[in-house]
Amino acid sequence: MTSKEEPQHRTSDQQPEWLVDLARVINDPGYERWRAMVTATGGCAHPVHLAGESLIVNAASGEVLHSYRTADEPSGRLLVACGNRRASVCPSCSEVYRADTFQLIRAGLSGGKGVPQEVSAHPRAFVTLTAPSFGPVHTRREKNGTVRACRPRKRDKVCEHGRPVGCHAHHEPTDERLGQPVCGDCYDYVGAVLWQAHAGALWHRFTLEVRRTLASEAGLSRREFAKRVRVSFAKVAEYQRRGLVHFHAIVRLDGPGGGSEIPPDWADHDLLTRAIPPAVRRVTVASPQAISADGI
Ligand SMILES: [Zn+2]
Numbered sequence: 678m679t680s681k682e683e684p685q686h687r688t689s690d691q692q693p694e695w696l697v698d699l700a701r702v703i704n705d706p707g708y709e710r711w712r713a714m715v716t717a718t719g720g721c722a723h724p725v726h727l728a729g730e731s732l733i734v735n736a737a738s739g740e741v742l743h744s745y746r747t748a749d750e751p752s753g754r755l756l757v758a759c760g761n762r763r764a765s766v767c768p769s770c771s772e773v774y775r776a777d778t779f780q781l782i783r784a785g786l787s788g789g790k791g792v793p794q795e796v797s798a799h800p801r802a803f804v805t806l807t808a809p810s811f812g813p814v815h816t817r818r819e820k821n822g823t824v825r826a827c828r829p830r831k832r833d834k835v836c837e838h839g840r841p842v843g844c845h846a847h848h849e850p851t852d853e854r855l856g857q858p859v860c861g862d863c864y865d866y867v868g869a870v871l872w873q874a875h876a877g878a879l880w881h882r883f884t885l886e887v888r889r890t891l892a893s894e895a896g897l898s899r900r901e902f903a904k905r906v907r908v909s910f911a912k913v914a915e916y917q918r919r920g921l922v923h924f925h926a927i928v929r930l931d932g933p934g935g936g937s938e939i940p941p942d943w944a945d946h947d948l949l950t951r952a953i954p955p956a957v958r959r960v961t962v963a964s965p966q967a968i969s970a971d972g973i
């Protein structure tokens with residue numbers, strides 16, 4: 678190293694590492710493009726890095742109208758937002774999802790975003806569909822502002838794996854045990870995974886079953902019911918602390934023409950409350966895994 682270079686070397690040594698990195702990134706010729714990409718992802722914490730190319734070709738003439746290659750990007754990749762709905766995974770994408778969902782649900786309740794204002798007077802039910810218990814998990818419960826013991830049981834009572842069945846801790850909100858099974862071997866992980874895997878199918882069947890039950894409660898065939906009432910659904914899937922999906926949903930009754938038409942008088946809130954609980958209880962999805970697990 679020459680004596681001329683030494684002061685430079687010493688200077689960068691004295692600067693914090695992040696500052697050196699920052700200076701390098703900002704002075705990079707590809708910085709502006711990189712910044713534009715990061716901005717386009719909305720500041721996603723874990724963007725997906727895509728590599729490849731796309732061509733738009735005129736099918737008749739074979740002429741290439743537009744081409745794009747990630748190889749031409751400064752980093753050789755295209756950044757795309759991860760779209761994750763969990764704030765713990767990506768604060769930015771989950772916030773976008775939350776805000777979008779809020780607007781959609783709000784429009785479904787009170788109109789807006791292409792939904793007529795009249796819907797605010799239509800009968801609707803707010804429903805929460807939750808997974809069954811797959812075994813006890815650590816919880817934080819408060820009563821009158823006091824944190825209670827997680828799962829008070831006799832202290833000497835143990836499960837078949839020799840672990841205490843209770844937990845006398847008063848968990849802090851940040852306790853990593855919250856949502857974790859009290860005994861991992863007792864916990865029905867297979868059931869939990871199957872619930873998660875079939876949550877979409879369960880939801881779909883719920884919508885069919887609600888329509889069927891509404892019709893039978895109204896004393897009509899499904900066909901006749903559908904001529905008079907349209908049933909609209911809006912749902913938000915959320916992860917509970919125990920990691921399972923649950924749904925918050927709005928079920929709304931409209932006239933046959935949709936949100937701009939009021940439904941007949943008999944299609945009221947009472948009809949919804951009579952139809953939804955039995956419909957929920959009737960929804961099942963059989964899975965090959967569950968059948969074989971029971972059969973063994
Ligand atoms: Zn993201």
Ligand SMILES: [Zn+2]
Pocket residue numbers: 814815816827828844845846848854
């Ligand atoms: Zn506990």
Ligand SMILES: [Zn+2]
Pocket residue numbers: 836837838839840860861862863864
């Ligand atoms: Zn156990």
